[in-house]
Amino acid sequence: MEPGRTRKSMSELRRGTVAFCVLALLDLREYYAVELVAELAGHEALAAGQGTIYPLLSRLRTDGLVETTWQESPSGPPRRYYRLTDDGRAALETFRGEWVRFQTAVDALLMRGRT
Secondary structure (H helix, E strand, O other): OOHHHHHHHHHHHHHHHHHHHHHHHHHHOOEEHHHHHHHHHOOHHHOOOHHHHHHHHHHHHHOOOEEEEEEEEOOEEEEEEEEEOHHHHHHHHHHHHHHHHHHHHHHHHHHOOOO
16 A cells, blocks of 8 residues: 555544544543544544534434534634433444454454564
8 A cells, every 4th residue: 555545544534433432432421523522632643623613513413413502602603512412322332342343353463463
């Protein structure tokens, strides 16, 4: 695989994974988009800017995985808060199970012969 193609593949993997990381954060509490960006920025491999998060949140909303409410902000205009729907919670639980199997399989292959 060419180096440029590897970067593209990693970008695609990251993009798909970040969606479920956002759902995992929303499983804890409601967030507004800027808070989600800040949370993801705390994990370098997952860092996603507003240009990534807003379209992602829109897609998750269209897919019925999140819903929104507007809430007044103590320091500015109202903010759109996102929370999981029942379908979003079910999708997250399915992903959690699949992720464990996926991670275990990938780790086993990557670490083969390295110990």
